[in-house]
Amino acid sequence: MSLFIFFTVIQALVAAALVAVVLMQRSEGGGLGIGSSPGGAFGARGAADFLTRTTKWLAVAFVTLSILLAAMAARQGQVGDVSTTLERGAPAAPKPDLLADPVPAPAQSAPVTAPAQPAPVQPAE
Template sequence: MENVVLIVHLILALSLIGVVLLQRSEGGGLGMGGGGGGVMSGRAAATALGKVTWGLAAAFIVTSIALTIIAAENSAGGSVLDRLSGSAPAQDSAPSTDLGGGSLLPPSASDGPIVPQAE
């Protein structure tokens, strides 16, 4: 169910982007006005695209809320902070990083020169 709502949500998002980009610029936000002409008049096209935009936006919001509800139902029931403070992973379970030289940090000046050991 979650996958179906997510796919519909993504299709709505892409459709909403496309419809918004098709609309004529009514203000001088970027200094470019829309040109005239076309089969429909400018006002009729703006009204039709406006209605489609409002419909897609409403459906986008509904799917957003639905995805939030689905995610809340699938959650473990606790907070992320509860899980972090509840049990810290043990340091002993980390993989060994011993490369034969002990520490992985660079030597400090007080360590003296590094002398290879003969085997």
């Protein structure tokens, strides 16, 4: 198994654990610490300390794995893997033009000209 795939699986497990730990934490009201209750941030700290520390270390692991995977992907930046599996003998079928008008324009006929006007009638003398 590739080391890249191994770290990707570990990254997915860390991400799922991070989501679970964040969802288990008690909401302290108001985003960014605005409007928190008096006993919310400094009250019972038993489970809150454990969840906070777990969240911190999972976040550190997630960011570290993200940087590691990005570096590994940049180092392996090869294009040859997909192009070598294509058949070289058969030509590719033409792709439809998605920007073309779906309703064809009516056929052009000869330009329409004004009918010839009859010669003016001369009064009889």
